[in-house]
Each structure stands twice: as C-alpha cells, then as structure tokens.
Amino acid sequence: MKKGAGCWEWQAARRPTGHGIFVGPDRKVISAARFALELHLGQVIPSGMETCHRCDNPPCVNPRHLYFGTRQNNVDDAWARGLMPVGSDRSSAKLTEDQVVLLRQAYALGAETKGLASEFGIAVPTLRHIVLGLKWKHAGGPITRRRPKRARKAA
Secondary structure: OOOOOOOOEOOOOEOOOOOEEEEOOOOOEEEHHHHHHHHHHOOOOOOOOEEEEOOOOOOEOOHHHEEEEOHHHHHHHHHHOOOOOOHHHOOOOOOOHHHHHHHHHHHHOOOOHHHHHHHHOOOHHHHHHHHOOOOOOOOOOOOOOOOOOOOOOOO
16 A cells, blocks of 8 residues: 555654554553554454554554554564665664675685674674675675684694
C-alpha cells in the first residue's frame, strides 16, 4: 500500500517516531492506531500483539491500513519493504561501505587481523564477520576465508 494513499493522519499528540498517542478512558497512554483498530473491531488486542501499518505511515489511524501482528511480524514486514536501515544508514554503524571494501581488500591481501581491527576501530570478531561476508553483505569487496598462521613446533 502506498504511503499516504487514503491515510487518516492523527492530528493530536505524537511520539518522536510519528506514531499518534491517545489517553484512554482509564488514563493510560496508548497508541492512537491501536485505539482506532480496537474501536473498529470492537475488541481489545490480544496480549503479545501490536498494531502494524500496511501503509508505512506512522501517524495513520485508518483501520483499513492497520492489522494486529506480533513484534516479529512487524519487523519481518519492515525488512520485506526495505524500511530497516542497513550498513552506514544505521545509527550505530562504525564503518561506511567504502571502508568495508577497503578492509576486505586489505584482509584478502594478507594484512594482520588485529592490526586491521585496530585501524578501523572495530573488534576482531566483528572484522571476522565482515571479511567472511556474515555482516555488511551488501557492501561488496572480496569475501575471504583465511586460516590463521600457526607456528611450527621445533623438532
């Protein structure tokens, strides 16, 4: 569903995320979308369920755009629609896509793991996940599986 198409945008108080909030008859603050859907369906949302938007418009309270789902349903839906930030778009990202490519190239050429991790300001396990392609899958660069060098025992 296209964002904004037929949406009823909540005009009162909103959370920083844009989701509307409503003070219910029992004086508890609840999601405006949740209240709208419960009112429309004439039932309370079952425990463990949340209100999900088909329109990807947080302030929308149009019951036709809303459904009950689990937290996992909501997260899976967001991933499927490309709404979850990846790579350098994540607020917690320490690297950019270009840095990941450089890191992978240096590793593939034999650079020392600890030195690379230090240079890029990341932990060694994080570096290993990146060079093996378990993290930053979208960034590009060579995916390398390299065994650590072992010292030979003296005879």
